[in-house]
Structures are given as structure tokens and as C-alpha cells.
Amino acid sequence: MRRGPSPFNRLSVGAGLAFLYAPIVLLVIYSFNASRLVTVWGGWSTKWYAALAQDQAMLDAVSVSLRVGLISASLATALGLLAAVSLARGGRFGGRGLFGAMVYAPLSLPDVILGLSLLLLFVALGLPRGFWTVTLSHATVTIGYATVVIRARLASVDPSLEEAARDLGCPPAQAFLKATLPVIAPAVAAAWMLAFTLSLDDLVVASFTSGPGATTLPMRLYSAVRLGVNPEINAVSTLLIGAVAVGVSLAGLAIGRRRDA
């Protein structure tokens, strides 16, 4: 029997969550501050949001980030799906350990190493740095995350489903697409969302691999933050947090409904 939470248990969970959320809540509140001094309250105002709409550099950065995110997340999800299938279904093929290591190593490597090594590759290949180099880099860095999410779901899918389809005369690729893919579709969607979010969030790899004309949103935010806190950054941040909150709740609802059905 599970004992209920003691007062100490409640306190440690409550304090931990307060620690996690307090900075985010304060950031959102102060984005509606009328004062230019971020930490002095000057009454409610939405003027920083209006200023944001005029900030062309910031809007361009948002557009670059969204495009990089859409393309790199789609690439990473497709490659992650293939990697997950080969790792989960490939049996004990030779070099499996090495493949697994190659897929998962980018998950725990510091960003600075990944950024530097990718940059050296692009320089060696003579590729001009810009939009496409960031996109390729983000795809590379997020494949591992997509693989983890999809592989976890794939492990709980009965392989006999696909075998039955093959016994009935389906070619292997089609058997996978028709029997297994629909079952793991929610995990594939989750993997895409994760890769997209990570791409949208990345500062370090993008700073190394980007070039003129391809400033992503985190790069733009970082250069603004280096000049000090300013209420406009709070406003952008609040919009981003809001977008994530809406996205995650929609995804939660969609998965919940599927489970109920």
C-alpha cells in the first residue's frame, strides 16, 4: 500500500515547484510593466508588446527560427524514425552498439563541442555559413532526441502485427507503413514537437554554425540580453512561453482524447 504524502513530502514538492515556476511567473508579470526599468514596478502597460511589433530585426529572427525549426525537426524526425526502427527491430546486428552510441552521444555532449565540430565541417566542405548550415546542424543535434521518443513507443508495439501483414503478402516497407506507423504516430508527432522546440531554443550551436543574414531568435535575444535586461525581452519571452503552453496543452488534449477513444 502506498502511504499518502506527509507534510514534509508536500513541502518539498511545493517548494521545488515554486522554485521552478517563480522566475517564469515574475518574468511574465514584469513584461506588463510600464516602467523602462525592468525591476521597478510602474503600473500595468502593454506598450512593450506594441514596441515589439515595430522591431523588424526581432520579427526577422522569429521568422528565421520558425523556418529552421520546421525543416530541421522534419529531417530529424524522419531520420530518428529510421534509427529507432533499426535499433528496436534490427535484432543484434553487427555494430549495433556503435550505432546506438552514435545516435545517443549528441544527447549528452555539451553544445559548445557540437557547435565547434559542425562549424569545422562546414568550413572544410567550403559551405557558406547561413540558413542551411544552421538547419543541418539542428537536424543532426536533435536526431537522438527523436530516436529516444520513437524507440520507447516502438518497444511496446507487438512486432507480430507487422509480421502478419507480411505473411498476407505486404512488402516489408508497406507492412511497416500500414501496420506499425499508425500505432506509433503519436510518438512520431511528439518527437517532431521535441525536435522543433529544441531547435527554437538553441543558442550555442546556432551561434557557431550561422552566418550573416541568418540570425535566429535566441541569437537575437542573447545579443539583447548581453546589453542588459529590457522589458521588450520580457515581452518576447512571454509570447514564447504562451505559445509553448498552448502547444503543450493542445498536444496533451489530443493524446488524452486518443487514449479515451
Next chain:
Amino acid sequence: MWKVLALPYLWLAVFFGLPFLLVAKLSLSHTALAIPPYAPQLDLSRGLSGLAAFVRALSFETYARLGSDRLYLAAYLSSLRFAALATGLLLLIGYPMAYGMSRFGAGARRLLVLAVILPFWTSFLIRIYAWIAILKPAGLLNQALALLHLPPLTLLDSDAGVLIGLVYAYLPFMVLPLYAVLERHDESLVEAALDLGCTRTSAFWRVTLPMSLPGVLAGALLCFIPMVGEFVIPDLLGGSRTLMLGKTLWTEFFANRDWPAASAVAIALLATLALPMALVQRQQARLAGETQA
């Protein structure tokens, strides 16, 4: 079919494996002022003599320079110290939190896990930025302290600021693996210990804690590895005297344009993290095996 499945590995070999060889090679190059500063070129068209010329041109000059410079050694040791201290603090905060979470009912537990994951989906940069307004000399924390008639604290641009940032950013990575172990913990084992005369406290120390050690190890490694190379947190919350390898690499590359030095720092970082990363890899493989079995 098998050719298609090889695609991700081909991709990773080109975009992940190959770049590492380039980093290793560059770290063994002489510093040249030109960008890109690639001194030794491998000219395979000349056959074996080309290879021999390439090997002769490699030098450990950059490593010797890094090793003899106090600053690099200090940055290296200070990175390890920050990461170890923060991992210790994370265990002290994360363990009671994960343990507390595992005590709630099933519905509440699912919500709590979601609440711990959710901040991870919001931008890392923004979450660290939020702390600047709190920790500044005239920031929100010191305003609150002034209301309570307490002396102000200097936390921004200090080592304490970096530790707060590290603990804050990596708390979910500590709590989730701990929770995963504690949630599956078989309560009847604790009851057996109680029946055999253990007190609740000693049952925790002798049964629950030892059985949760795999989670402790997983959480500690998942936090320690990326924290050693962390850049954003020491850059935004630390002072100019805060030394961490991630920041050193960034400065060598962007400010000093010394690419061989940046590469050598990356290799040193990689060599340090290879063992903990191999441990993570082994544990993940074991976990994957368990879920499949």
C-alpha cells in the same frame, strides 16, 4: 529496406563523426593567423608521402601551450568543481522532491510529472534571463530582502549566481530519473523492514535509498556531463572572473579567433566526459533491454 535504415547512420557519420576528426586534427595544428587556421593539409593524391607529411606537420604545440597556461588549468578545475557542487545541491533538493512526488496518488502524480517537465519546454535562455532581474543588485530578491529589513546579497556576476542558475536549469533532469526509480519502489519491502523492527527512518536509509541508487547515478550523470561544458549560465549569471571550460572555448573561438586552442579545449572536455558518458550509455542500454524483456 536495409539501405533506407542505414540513412541515419550515414547522416551521423558525416555530420557527427567526421567533424570530431576535424576537431582532433585542428587541435594538433599550428596556430596560424589566417582564418580558417588549418596548417596541416592531408593531401591523399600524393599517396603515402602525403600521409607522412601530414603526420609530421601535426604538433602538440597547442596542448603544451594550454597545459602551461594557468588560466586553462584553472578553468578546467573550476568547471569540474562547479559541476560537482551543483550535482550535490541538485541531489539534496531533487531527492526529497522526487520522493515526495512518488507519495501522491496516481492522478496527482501524473500532473506533478507534467509540472516538472513543462519548464523544460520553455526556452533555456529565457529561463536564465529571468534570473538576472531577480539576482541583480537592485533586483527583485534584494527588494524583497529590504522589505524584511535584511541586508542585500550580491549574487549576480558571482559564483553563487552560477550555482543558482545550474541548479535551476538542471532540476528536472535530476528529479525525473529519481522519480522513475522511486515511483516503482516496492512498498512491501519497507513494510517487511518495519515488521523486522526497523524504524521508518532507518527503513528509508537501509531499504529505500540503496534501492534508488541507480536513479541517483542516472540523475547525477545526466546533470554533471552537460554542466561541465555549460556556456550560457556562466556567461549570463557569472562574473568576469568566473572560469568555465564552455566559456573558455567560446572566448577562444569568437573573441580570440584561436581555432586550434578552441579545438584543444573541446578535446580536453571530451576526454574528461568520455567515462561518465560511457556509463550513461551502458545504463541506457540496460534500461532499453529491461523494457523490451
